[in-house]
Amino acid sequence: MTRRTIEAAVAANHELFLQTSDRVEAVLAEHRLTPATAHALWAIDPDQAAPSMKELAGRLYCNAPNLSFVMNQLTNRGLAERSPDPADRRSRVVALTEEGRRVRSAVIEATVALTPLARLSAEDLEQLVSLLGKALDPGEGPA
Amino acid sequence: MTRRTIEAAVAANHELFLQTSDRVEAVLAEHRLTPATAHALWAIDPDQAAPSMKELAGRLYCNAPNLSFVMNQLTNRGLAERSPDPADRRSRVVALTEEGRRVRSAVIEATVALTPLARLSAEDLEQLVSLLGKALDPGEGPA
DNA sequence: CCGATTACTTCGAGACTCGAAGTACCCCGG
DNA sequence: CCGGGGTACTTCGAGTCTCGAAGTAATCGG
Numbered sequence: 001m002t003r004r005t006i007e008a009a010v011a012a013n014h015e016l017f018l019q020t021s022d023r024v025e026a027v028l029a030e031h032r033l034t035p036a037t038a039h040a041l042w043a044i045d046p047d048q049a050a051p052s053m054k055e056l057a058g059r060l061y062c063n064a065p066n067l068s069f070v071m072n073q074l075t076n077r078g079l080a081e082r083s084p085d086p087a088d089r090r091s092r093v094v095a096l097t098e099e100g101r102r103v104r105s106a107v108i109e110a111t112v113a114l115t116p117l118a119r120l121s122a123e124d125l126e127q128l129v130s131l132l133g134k135a136l137d138p139g140e141g142p143a
Numbered sequence: 144m145t146r147r148t149i150e151a152a153v154a155a156n157h158e159l160f161l162q163t164s165d166r167v168e169a170v171l172a173e174h175r176l177t178p179a180t181a182h183a184l185w186a187i188d189p190d191q192a193a194p195s196m197k198e199l200a201g202r203l204y205c206n207a208p209n210l211s212f213v214m215n216q217l218t219n220r221g222l223a224e225r226s227p228d229p230a231d232r233r234s235r236v237v238a239l240t241e242e243g244r245r246v247r248s249a250v251i252e253a254t255v256a257l258t259p260l261a262r263l264s265a266e267d268l269e270q271l272v273s274l275l276g277k278a279l280d281p282g283e284g285p286a
Numbered sequence: 287c288c289g290a291t292t293a294c295t296t297c298g299a300g301a302c303t304c305g306a307a308g309t310a311c312c313c314c315g316g
Numbered sequence: 317c318c319g320g321g322g323t324a325c326t327t328c329g330a331g332t333c334t335c336g337a338a339g340t341a342a343t344c345g346g
Contacts, residue, residue, distance in 0.1 A: 052324080052325095053324070053325065053326095054323090054324065054325085064325060064326080065325090065326075065327080065328090067325095068327080069326095072326095090323060090324040091323090091324060091325080092325070
C-alpha cells in the first residue's frame with residue numbers, strides 16, 4: 001500500500017515548492033522579476049552552452065509563444081540577449097548579459113538562504129537530491 | 144559547502160513539481176479543472192473539519208479575493224459548497240459535495256499513478272517523505 | 287450603542303498562458 | 317535552379333489567474 005505514501009510525497013513536494021516560492025517572492029520583486037521571468041533566468045546556466053528557444057521551452061515546460069513573451073521581458077530589462085544561431089538561422093540562441101548573470105546569482109543565493117531545505121544537514125540534503133534524482137533521471141528523455 | 148547541494152535540491156523539487164503537473168494536465172482537463180481549481184480541490188480533505196475561506200487561503204498561499212474566485216468555479220460546477228459558520232457568521236465554511244469528493248479522489252489517483260515518484264520503492268518513498276517533513280515541519284506555523 | 291477589527295466579496299487592472307496565423311529559414315526531390 | 321514541406325520563432329487575440337482597493341456583513345470592546 002504505497003499509494004498513501006506517494007500521495008504524501010507529492011503533497012510534501014508541492015508544499016515545499018509553494019513555501020519556497022512564497023518566501024522568495026519579495027526578493028524577486030526587488031529585482032522586478034515575476035515567477036515566470038525568474039524561472040527562465042534560473043534555467044539559463046551561464047556555465048553551459050547557450051540554449052535555443054526550443055530547448056529552453058522544453059526545460060520550462062512551456063510553449064513557444066509563452067517563452068517569446070517571457071524572453072522579451074528579460075531582454076527589455078537588459079538581462080538576456082537573443083542572437084541567431086549561425087549553424088541554423090531559424091534558431092535563436094539565448095544568453096545572459098553580465099547584469100543577467102548578477103541577478104541570477106542573487107536570486108539563487110536568496111532562494112538557497114530562504115528555502116526550508118536550508119534547515120537540513122548536508123547529509124540529509126545529499127540523500128534528498130539522490131532520491132529526487134532517482135525519480136527524475138530515467139524520465140528526462142523526450143517521451 | 145552545502146550551498147550547491149541546496150541549489151540542486153531546490154531545482155530537483157521544482158523540476159519534479161513541473162513534471163508531475165505536466166503529466167496530470169490532461170486528466171485535469173477531462174474533469175474541466177484548471178491547476179488552480181485542482182489545487183483547491185486537493186486541499187479540501189473530506190476526512191478533516193471543513194476549513195474556512197481564511198484557513199484555506201493559508202493552505203494555498205493565496206489571498207482572499209483569489210480564493211473567492213476559485214471557489215466560485217468549484218461551487219458553480221457543483222463540486223463544493225459554502226455555508227456560513229454558525230459560530231462566527233462572518234466566516235464561511237467550505238465542504239466538498241459528493242461529486243466533489245469523487246473528482247478529488249480521481250485527481251489524486253491519477254496524480255499518484257503519473258508522478259515520477261511512482262518509480263521509487265516503498266522504502267525510498269518513506270525516506271523522501273521523512274526528509275521533506277523534516278524541512279517543512281518546524282516552519283508550518285504562521286510565522 | 288459606537289468605533290475598530292475581521293472575514294469575505296466584488297471590481298478593475300495587470301500578468302501569464304496558449305492556439306492560430308504569419309515570417310524566415312532549412313532541406314529535398316525534381 | 318526551383319518549388320514544396322517542414323521547422324523555429326514571433327505576433328496576435330482570447331482566456332485564465334492573481335492581487336490591491338473598496339464595499340458589505342458580522343464580531344468585539346468600551
